[in-house]
Amino acid sequence: MQSTLSRYILLIKRWAWVLILGIVVCGGTTYLVTKLLMQPVYEAQTQILITLAGSSQNDSTTAAIAQQPTYNQLITNPNVLAPVAARHGMTQAQLSAMVKTASGTNTPIIGVLVDNSDPQVAAQLSHEIAQSFTNYANTNLGSQANFNIIDPVVPKTPAQPRPTQDALIGAMIGLGLGLAIIIIFEWIDDRLTAPEEVNKLLGIDALTIIPELSRKQRSKNAEDTPELAEGCRILCANLSMAQMIRPFKLVMITSALAGEGKSTIAANMASFLAMSGKRVLLVDADLRHPVLDQHFQVKNQKGLSNAFLEMWSQVEGELDGQPTEIPTLRILTAGVLPSNPSELLQSQLASQLFNHFRNISRFDYVIFDSPPLLPIADAQILAAYMQVTILVVDASKTARKAIIRAKQALNRTGTRILGVALNKSHWPEFGEVHDYLNNIQTRPRADLTMGIPPNTPSINHSIDATNTAILPSTKAKH
Known part of the structure; x- marks a missing residue:
């Protein structure tokens, strides 16, 4: 319900x-x-009161009411309307279109209603038709009834x-x-309708749900947007639990289509993992449209592509990436964009490169921000080297068909699909999350210094466990 x-x-x-x-x-x-x-149309009404002789007032009224239907039809009779139409220079059909009758309930009164654009003409025609009817009834029908005409009132406001x-x-x-x-658009809409549909559709779980952010929220740091920050922390927690059950190091973040927010989620996830004490290398593996160098504001002269374009002995030492403001997070940018990234990723050097990342000891996680799966082949090639993959889905626009095709493409590569990160969620459940987080933020907090895990490079600054900070350049962009 x-x-x-x-x-x-x-x-x-x-x-x-x-x-x-x-x-x-x-x-x-x-x-x-x-x-x-x-054009405004005015309606004037002349009333005709019918009276008949009878033994009593009640009998007279009853007899008059009984004859109303007959008189109603006679009012619009051509013999009644013809003299009036002739006087006003119109045809009988034109006048007949203006005239209608109305009978009161249980009253011996007939109303002659005439519609005309001129209120004076409407009142005049209504009165003349009532007189013509009275003359016709008395002269040609020998009616025993008495007809009393109540003059019309010139209408002030139009009826239509x-x-x-x-x-x-x-x-x-x-x-x-x-x-x-x-109804039509909802019927043909192929987007997800609820988070629970992910498991029914793909057979895998939704690892996190990140709400759709306003333009103002997207301009802030991730930590300044509680819903985004907690969504990323939940994703990191699920990643850590999965690694405890079945260890892995290489993680690919991808999506079915472009523009679903995978690069932002990859950057935020890497940042939050690093702030929790994990040693993380974030690799921009999109060799066609890299964005992490702009996201973290680092240089992009050398990066992943140099491993294919230069001697291995020259670049092996540079594959550890560039430092960031978070000591345990390093960024390996895409480097010079090659003209044939798909071919390079299938070369023997690629196997050597990813074996290097898998065996590197100084990082707990190597996270790859890959291209989208469906438009190009690069991501599917990369997935074959990955130990686990997280599929980012834009809940506000991505169709079910595209999500299913992306899942099928990943299944063919043999990578382990860890789950789905639902981004830009428009579902209302996050109203309760927002209220809960606001309630938490109003309570006083103590500053605690997080202990450094063993075998971790020295961290020069303490981490506030209750108010962690993300890189100033890591904006909450969707």
């Missing part, structure tokens, strides 16, 4: 602009059209159009069209 309610709330938030747009456009357009373009009322109807139509559009 809670899950269903949360989904409806999410749908309302996601599609509220469509409903509002439909209401405003249809309602506003209807109002302007009826107000400015449609009614801009406000018509605008409300237009707004309701706009609301209906908006709902129809939402």
